[in-house]
Each structure stands twice: as structure tokens, then as C-alpha cells.
Amino acid sequence: MPEIKKIRKLTDNPHLNLYQLDAKNRKGREFHYYVASRAKTMEQMKIHTRDEKPDGVLIYSLAGKNRDRIVLVRQYRYSIDDYIYEFPAGLVDDGEEFHDAAVREMREETGLVFHPLKVDAMYQRPFFTTIGMTDECCSMVYGYADGTVSEDGQEDTEEIHTVIADREEVRRILKEERVALPTAYMLLHFLNDQNPFAFLGITGQKG
16 A cells, blocks of 8 residues: 655645645655645645545526526636636635635635525535645535626736636537536536426526
8 A cells, every 4th residue: 555654844835835745656656736725734634634625616606587508717827828617716714614714715716796595415526626736625615696797806917718618609618618527527417407407406597
């Protein structure tokens, strides 16, 4: 079985840090493995805590009078020096309940008011994101949004444009644009299911 011998913290940033793991592989060979983590200290890494407290939230939100549109953001990402379509998302603050984080992040990124749905815990428990390079895990929060789009709440490092897309636009986005993987999968529900929340056991879209 592989073994982690020692962990070294390589950076000291407020929201994301790089850690070096001195490890042995299954054949006993020593090597270094690198993990990006939201943890501010080694003790807070999930290697040590073994918990799955959500670091962040992704927001799957319907909109429009008939709940026939979905809220997306077209966001500039430094990692690819380009724009990509995603769900509104963000980090959960210390001591913050993750549904409250979703409401806050929706307001900050889009200006819209988000109304979370109560769903079975299975559908919103935290799942790991890109496990090969980070211990981050996030919860998906489902609901409806209304109000007026605004960019006033965005941080200076954010370049985010709100897109409230119907099914025709979603189909174009999936065919032609850069899309984050979790967003792409969930857009298939929106695109192909008459009720995009049917898989949650919710029979109507009016909420």
C-alpha cells in the first residue's frame, strides 16, 4: 500500500496552498507528490481531518417566469487565459452554512437572489472535485433565482458575465464553448429533461 511519510507546506496564501507529500509508492519507491488544498495549515488538510466538510459550493439554479432557463456564468480563468462557462460558485466561509454560502455567492457574482431547495442529503453532500491534484470537495446546491443581474458585488480579480440561458443557448454552449466538466454534465439534465429537477424527486418546477 502507498504511504505518506511527511508533508511540507510550500506556500502561504489565504485561499489555496501547495503541499509537497514525501511518499512511497506501492513498490516502496520514494517520490514527491504535490497537492493543492484550501487548507491553511497541514492539520486542516483532509489527509488529517478525514472529513468532507465542503470547501465550496456550485449553484444549479433555474430562472425565468416558467423556470425554463438556467443561470450560468461566463468567467475569465487565469489557468487557461480564457473564458469558460460554469455555474455560479464560491468558497464557504469559516462557520458559514453552505446553503447560506450559495445565496451569498449568487448575489456577489450575479446580483440575483437565490432560493435554495430542500433536497435529500445524498444530492448535496460534498464530493471531491479534481482529486488527482487537490483535496477540495464541494456541494451542489439546487434552487431558483430571480431579481436583476448586477456585477457590483464582484471582486477586482473576478471577470464574470451572467448568462441566463434557454435550452437552445445551452445546446450551442455545449457544442461551441469551453465548459467546466461538472457544469457540462448537469446541463445535460437541463437540456434533455422536461423537469430538470426530476432526478431530485421534485415533480414540478414552480417550487
